[in-house]
Amino acid sequence: MPRNLSKAFLLVLAATACVGAQLSAQMSGTYTVANGNPNGVFDYGDLGSAFDDLEANGVSGPVTIEVYDDGGAFTSATNYVLDAVTGASATNTITITAPGSERPVVSGAGAFVNNFTGLDCTLAIYDAPYVTLDGLELENGVDCGLLVYQNGAATNVTISRCRVHGVTIGHGIGFYGSVGTTLANFTIENNFIWDCAGQSTPLSGYLIGALAIRRAVATTIIRHNTIVHNNGGTGSCAFGDTGGGGATNTYVFENNIITCSTNAEPVLNIVTGSDPVNADYNIYYESGGAIFHSDTGTYPNGFTDWQTAGFDANGQDADPMLQNVSVGTEDLHLQSGSGAVNAATGTAVSVDIENESRPAGAASDIGADEDTAAAAPTITSTAGTTAIQGALYTYFIHVLNNGSTTTLSLGTGAPLWLNLAGNVLYGTPGSGDAGVNGPFDLIATNSTGTDTESITINVTGNLAPTISVTENSNAVAADQVITTTSGASISSLALSFVAQDANGGDTVTFTTTVSPSANITTFTQSEWDQTTPGNPTTAAMPSSGTITTDGLITVVITATDSNSASTTFRFFILVPITGGNTAPTVNLATGSAFTGNATSGFSYSGTVGTPLANATLDLFDADADAIDVLTESGTAAGITLPGT
Numbered sequence: 001m002p003r004n005l006s007k008a009f010l011l012v013l014a015a016t017a018c019v020g021a022q023l024s025a026q027m028s029g030t031y032t033v034a035n036g037n038p039n040g041v042f043d044y045g046d047l048g049s050a051f052d053d054l055e056a057n058g059v060s061g062p063v064t065i066e067v068y069d070d071g072g073a074f075t076s077a078t079n080y081v082l083d084a085v086t087g088a089s090a091t092n093t094i095t096i097t098a099p100g101s102e103r104p105v106v107s108g109a110g111a112f113v114n115n116f117t118g119l120d121c122t123l124a125i126y127d128a129p130y131v132t133l134d135g136l137e138l139e140n141g142v143d144c145g146l147l148v149y150q151n152g153a154a155t156n157v158t159i160s161r162c163r164v165h166g167v168t169i170g171h172g173i174g175f176y177g178s179v180g181t182t183l184a185n186f187t188i189e190n191n192f193i194w195d196c197a198g199q200s201t202p203l204s205g206y207l208i209g210a211l212a213i214r215r216a217v218a219t220t221i222i223r224h225n226t227i228v229h230n231n232g233g234t235g236s237c238a239f240g241d242t243g244g245g246g247a248t249n250t251y252v253f254e255n256n257i258i259t260c261s262t263n264a265e266p267v268l269n270i271v272t273g274s275d276p277v278n279a280d281y282n283i284y285y286e287s288g289g290a291i292f293h294s295d296t297g298t299y300p301n302g303f304t305d306w307q308t309a310g311f312d313a314n315g316q317d318a319d320p321m322l323q324n325v326s327v328g329t330e331d332l333h334l335q336s337g338s339g340a341v342n343a344a345t346g347t348a349v350s351v352d353i354e355n356e357s358r359p360a361g362a363a364s365d366i367g368a369d370e371d372t373a374a375a376a377p378t379i380t381s382t383a384g385t386t387a388i389q390g391a392l393y394t395y396f397i398h399v400l401n402n403g404s405t406t407t408l409s410l411g412t413g414a415p416l417w418l419n420l421a422g423n424v425l426y427g428t429p430g431s432g433d434a435g436v437n438g439p440f441d442l443i444a445t446n447s448t449g450t451d452t453e454s455i456t457i458n459v460t461g462n463l464a465p466t467i468s469v470t471e472n473s474n475a476v477a478a479d480q481v482i483t484t485t486s487g488a489s490i491s492s493l494a495l496s497f498v499a500q501d502a503n504g505g506d507t508v509t510f511t512t513t514v515s516p517s518a519n520i521t522t523f524t525q526s527e528w529d530q531t532t533p534g535n536p537t538t539a540a541m542p543s544s545g546t547i548t549t550d551g552l553i554t555v556v557i558t559a560t561d562s563n564s565a566s567t568t569f570r571f572f573i574l575v576p577i578t579g580g581n582t583a584p585t586v587n588l589a590t591g592s593a594f595t596g597n598a599t600s601g602f603s604y605s606g607t608v609g610t611p612l613a614n615a616t617l618d619l620f621d622a623d624a625d626a627i628d629v630l631t632e633s634g635t636a637a638g639i640t641l642p643g644t
Helices: 047-057 303-308
Strands: 003-005 011-015 027-034 059-068 094-097 105-107 111-113 119-126 131-134 137-139 144-150 157-160 163-167 171-177 186-189 192-196 211-214 221-223 226-229 239-241 252-254 257-260 266-270 278-280 283-286 291-293 322-324 331-334 386-388 393-396 407-410 418-421 424-427 435-445 450-460 466-471 474-476 481-483 495-500 508-515 530-534 551-561 566-575 585-588 594-600 603-608 617-620 628-632
Touching: 027 047, 047 059, 105 119, 111 144, 119 131, 119 137, 137 144, 144 157, 144 163, 163 171, 171 186, 171 192, 257 266, 266 283, 283 291, 291 303, 407 418, 466 551, 466 566, 495 508, 495 551
Parallel strands: 027 059, 059 094, 094 131, 105 137, 119 144, 131 157, 137 163, 144 171, 157 186, 163 192, 171 211, 186 221, 192 226, 211 239, 221 252, 226 257, 239 266, 252 278, 257 283, 266 291, 386 450, 481 566
Antiparallel strands: 003 617, 011 603, 011 628, 111 119, 322 331, 393 424, 407 435, 418 424, 435 450, 466 474, 466 495, 508 530, 508 551, 551 566, 585 617, 594 603
C-alpha cells in the first residue's frame, strides 16, 4: 500500500495484515422537522420520514426530533408508526418533542397497525422502547389517536403534553400490552383528551375508554391528565382498564381530572382486581346521566364507595370548572375558582401542558393545566454564534408564551441576510458579510411584556467540500484497501461516490483518477466522475468493466466547489498477487532515482541517487499475500528517520 514519507533513504518492508473499520450511519443528536420543510431550513419535511430513518439507521446516541408548527398540520400516513429502533436504550433515548410553545398538529388516521382487524390511528408506537412523545396535537383518528402497542420488547415510553381529540370510534390514547407482556415503566402525564368516542370495538373489547390501558404494572404512572368524555359512543367510558389475563394492574393514578357527560356511560371502567395501587388527588365529575364506575355492584354509591375502598382519600367528586366542555369549542384549561387549583400536593411534575412551571401558587394544580397569571414571554433557546459564507444559518427559537400569544421581531442592527419566519431565524451570508455581525436583539412580545436575546454572529469564509465513498453500502475510509478477486466485475463492488459542501450556497463537482485503469477492461471514465453541479452531488456509481490484472489500483477523487475550494479522497482496490514477492517502487518528488533489491525474505534495501531537500518519497508495493506495510529506518545527511 502507498505511503508518503518526508525524507527516507533506507527502506525496510515488513508484510503484515491490515484491517479497515466500518463506519456507521446511525443517528445521534438533534434533528428538526416541519411540514413541507418551509424555506428549506429543516432536516425533514415530514415526521414519517424521520421515523423511517430511525428505523432504517438505528441510533448511536440520544436522539431528539424537534417538531415545529411552521408548515401547518402534518397528514398522518402509513409511516407514522414508529417501529423498533436498533440501539435505543436507557442512554440512547428517542425524544420527539414540540420545543417551547410550538403546537404541531398531526391530522388523520393513516397510521395503520396490523393487529386485530387492523387499526387506523393518527400516530402509533409499536414495540419501540425508550421513546418520549411530547407536545404534539393529534386529531381526527378513527380507531385511536395515539396507540402504544407492546408486543414484547417495548418499555420506557412516555407520553406528555399532548392534545388528542376527534377520534370517531376508539381511543384518544391507548396503551396495550400483548399476551404475556406488561406495560413496564410507562408514563402518561400532562395530556388533554377530549371528543373521543372511547368505544371498545376497534380492539375487540381489549381496550375501552378515551384513555385506555391493558396490562399495566406498578411502574406505570398516569398523572396530571385532563380527560373530557363529552362525545362518547355506546359502551364507552372516560378512563378504562381492561386488566389483562393475570397481569398485576397495580399502577399509580393521581392528580387527574376525568369528566363524563355521555348518558349512562361511566367515568371509570376498571375490571375487578385491576384498580390502581395508588389513586389519589383525582377529580371526577359525572353529568348528563353519566355514572361514576361501571362496577355498580362494588361501587353502588359511586365515589363514596370508591373512597371507602381506600382510593382517593384526597380526591374530589365535583365539577372541576374547566373553561369549556361543549363539543366543538372545548377549552380544557382551568377557571380561576376551580377546586383543582393548588390541590395537587406532593406532585413531582415540574411543568404543565403549556410547558409552564409548576407550582404557580402554594401547590401545583390537579390536571394537565397549571392556572397561571399571564406573564412576559421567556426565550429559552440560545442562538448560534458562527456562520459560514455561502452556508445556510438556522436558529430554531424556543419561547414560552406564558399565558398569551407571542410575536417575534428583530431589533435594529440585524444583518440584511437574516430572515425571521415563524420561530426560525435563517439566512445565507454572502462574500461581503464576513466578520462580526451584530450585536442585535431578538425580541419576544406578548400582551404582558417582552423578553430579548442579544445575538452576535461571526461569519467565516468558504469551506472545502467533503467526499463520502461506500462499497456495497459500507462506508470506505480514506486510504482504505478494498480487496477483491481477479475477474471481479466493478459492478460487484457497488461503489458510490458523493460530494457535498457545508456552504449551502455552493455547488460541487468531482473527477476521479483511476491508476492503472488498464487493469480494468472496458474502463469507462465518465462513470467515475460527476460533472453535474449539486450539493450534495448525485452519486457516481461506476459499474462497467472487469478487473483482469492482479495488483493494486489507486483511486483518487477530487471534489471542487463553486468557490474553487477543493479536497481529495483516496482509496485502493486490491487483487492479491499469487506469485513471489516483488520489489517496491519509490518515486521522489525531486525525480531522484531509487534502486533496491531483496536482502532477505520480504525485506528490501535501497538507496536514492540524489541528495534530498524536503523531498517526498511515495512508496508503492504491489504484493498482496497480505497487505504490505512499509517501514523506513536509517539516517541521511545527519537526519534520523522516525522508523515508522
